Amino acid sequence: xxxxxxxxxxxxxxxxxxxxxxxxxxxxxxxxxxxxxxxxxxxxxxxxxxxxxxxxxxxxxxxxxxxxxxxxxxxxxxxxxxxxxxxxxxxxxxxxxxxxxxxxxxxxxxxxxxxxxxxxxxxxxxxxxxxxxxxxxxxxxxxxxxxxxxxxxxxxxxxxxxxxxxxxxxxxxxxxxxxxxxxxxxxxxxxxxxxxxxxxxxxxxxxxxxxxxxxxxxxxxxxxxxxxxxxxxxxxxxxxxxxxxxxxxxxxxxxxxxxxxxxxxxxxxxxxxxxxxxxxxxxxxxxxxxxxxxxxxxxxxxxxxxxxxxxxxxxxxxxxxxxxxxxxxxxxxxxxxxxxxxxxxxxxxxxxxxxxxxxxxxxxxxxxxxxxxxxxxxxxxxxxxxxxxxxxxxxxxxxxxxxxxxxxxxxxxxxxxxxxxxxxxx
Numbered sequence: 483x484x485x486x487x488x489x490x491x492x493x494x495x496x497x498x499x500x501x502x503x504x505x506x507x508x509x510x511x512x513x514x515x516x517x518x519x520x521x522x523x524x525x526x527x528x529x530x531x532x533x534x535x536x537x538x539x540x541x542x543x544x545x546x547x548x549x550x551x552x553x554x555x556x557x558x559x560x561x562x563x564x565x566x567x568x569x570x571x572x573x574x575x576x577x578x579x580x581x582x583x584x585x586x587x588x589x590x591x592x593x594x595x596x597x598x599x600x601x602x603x604x605x606x607x608x609x610x611x612x613x614x615x616x617x618x619x620x621x622x623x624x625x626x627x628x629x630x631x632x633x634x635x636x637x638x639x640x641x642x643x644x645x646x647x648x649x650x651x652x653x654x655x656x657x658x659x660x661x662x663x664x665x666x667x668x669x670x671x672x673x674x675x676x677x678x679x680x681x682x683x684x685x686x687x688x689x690x691x692x693x694x695x696x697x698x699x700x701x702x703x704x705x706x707x708x709x710x711x712x713x714x715x716x717x718x719x720x721x722x723x724x725x726x727x728x729x730x731x732x733x734x735x736x737x738x739x740x741x742x743x744x745x746x747x748x749x750x751x752x753x754x755x756x757x758x759x760x761x762x763x764x765x766x767x768x769x770x771x772x773x774x775x776x777x778x779x780x781x782x783x784x785x786x787x788x789x790x791x792x793x794x795x796x797x798x799x800x801x802x803x804x805x806x807x808x809x810x811x812x813x814x815x816x817x818x819x820x821x822x823x824x825x826x827x828x829x830x831x832x833x834x835x836x837x838x839x840x841x842x843x844x845x846x847x848x849x850x851x852x853x854x855x856x857x858x859x860x861x862x863x864x865x866x867x868x869x870x871x872x873x874x875x876x877x878x879x880x881x882x883x884x885x886x887x888x889x890x891x892x893x894x895x896x897x898x899x900x901x902x903x904x905x906x907x908x
Contacts, residue, residue: 484508485702486744488811489729490709491801493718493755495779495788496748497813497896499525502539502705504894504904505746510700512540512548513692515735516725517707518555518589518620520613526899532571536561537580538705542573547695549688552585553725553735555620556632558677581686583737584633590645591673592652592665593619599660612757621724623648632685635678645670689737696738704732704740710801718840718847721759729805747807747890749798751815751880754779754788760847763791763827777817778899792825792854795887800839802888811894812881816903821859824880827852828887857883865898870905 486505490496503525506512519535525542526532534541536556538548550556561582565575593616601612612618623629630644645667653664695702706727711717713727725731732740752773755761764770770790773779779788801807818824829838830850840847860874867873873881881892895905 484743485696485704485741486746487704487706487729487732487740488746488748489706489727489801489805489807491747491749491798491805491807491810492709492753492794493711493759493761494521494707494709495754495756496709496750497811498705498748499534499539500813500896500899500901500904501746501748501811501894502703503542503901505703506540506543506546508701509540509703510546511692511695511702512538512546512705513551513688513702513736514538514549514554514705514707515551515732516553516727517723518615518617519557519560520615520617520723521707524899526901529900530571531899532568535564537564537568537575540703540705541568541575541580544574544579546579547691548580549686549691549736550580550582550586551688551736552583552587553731554583555587555589555617555624555725556582557589557615558635558674558681562677562680577683577686580684581688581691582632582681582684583688584631584685585688585737586632587620587624587629588632588635588674589616589620590630590648591616591670592649592656593617593623595656595662595665596652596660599656599662603660618724632681635674635681636685638675638678641674641678642667642671645674692736692738702738704729704736706732710804711797713804716800716804718759719844721757744809745805745807746809746811746893747801747805748811748813749884750813751793751818752777753791753794753797755791756786756788760845761789761791762796762830762847762850762852763794763825764789765791773817777814792827792852793884794827794852795884796827796829796838796840796852798884798888802890803839807890809893810884810888810890811896812884812892813896815877815881815895816863816865816897818859818880819863819865819877820861824857824859825854826857826883828855829853865903867897868905870895870907873905 540546598614656662712723773790860876
């Protein structure tokens with residue numbers, strides 16, 4: 483048994499879905515341990531694109547078992563729609579292949595209403611850039627010990643009771659603070675009732691399933707959602723998500739002690755960010771637009787344009803420090819092809835000092851100035867390259883430079899969206 487964990491090192495959208503899909507061949511069980519449907523994993527195989535928001539990326543492999551851990555917040559409507567779409571594509575989704583922890587918290591319609599009302603009420607820099615999917619309010623209810631968990635869906639009387647209790651507070655906020663219409667409890671119940679019937683067969687003790695797999699010597703792959711810089715504690719607060727995205731949360735979010743064996747940090751060859759928040763290496767110019775177009779940098783969940791910029795080694799060092807990767811999967815290296823010069827941010831000038839890690843005061847990332855090193859680019863299109871030796875010399879040097887700075891070896895290089903456009907390093 484050699485358990486694995488895959489995490490994003492930047493602000494998300496690093497290509498974790500493709501890497502999980504590739505590594506799934508070496509695993510028996512794939513577990514999603516945090517986040518909700520505010521993140522999307524895009525996978526391309528045989529020229530066919532799949533976008534997954536809740537179901538683990540390993541579902542495309544028919545012999546694998548996928549689990550949704552207790553650290554996830556799950557929108558039952560999105561989950562059911564995802565199942566239906568996969569089924570329409572000929573991918574069988576049964577309770578034997580996919581399970582949801584009974585401890586997983588459920589996103590309710592009033593969570594989305596509250597999420598959107600809050601964002602509407604904010605202006606300018608106060609806006610977080612939330613997707614409005616109800617993720618934050620659902621995690622809030624979890625921490626306040628008033629949330630609805632997947633196991634509750636087995637008892638419709640309990641669900642009705644919890645909805646009524648929740649709306650006493652939620653409607654007060656919606657009406658009095660945000661000047662929005664109240665939510666009718668019976669409408670919410672009518673919405674959740676048929677979804678509950680569909681979800682109940684998928685409920686299981688996920689902790690037990692992981693334990694049994696490990697006792698049999700099987701390999702478990704733990705899959706995160708957003709990147710480290712969106713971690714609620716360690717990211718660019720307050721422009722972050724509502725859960726811990728670092729690898730240390732895998733044990734809590736999956737319900738089983740993760741023993742470090744193989745930790746894969748996914749690094750995009752440049753940097754992107756969706757929504758509001760500081761982004762030191764952002765290129766809001768012709769070059770940024772070029773990367774956006776060539777890299778198809780549009781959010782798989784919202785369709786929003788991703789902000790694009792140069793590779794930032796300072797945030798990558800922070801991710802290495804926080805998550806301890808044993809290897810790196812480098813994605814979208816092909817997008818940099820054709821550039822005469824590539825810039826790499828080695829650190830920041832912050833208050834007159836050179837710093838190699840992000841400063842920790844709130845909004846301090848707005849005050850840093852990136853310190854760049856110029857690197858010679860390469861002209862060859864590498865999207866069809868299938869081996870390390872056939873890579874342009876400067877592309878190989880770029881990879882080695884990342885390894886040298888981060889002191890972590892690159893084990894996978896992605897040169898295109900398809901599963902076959904991947905180079906495995908020996």
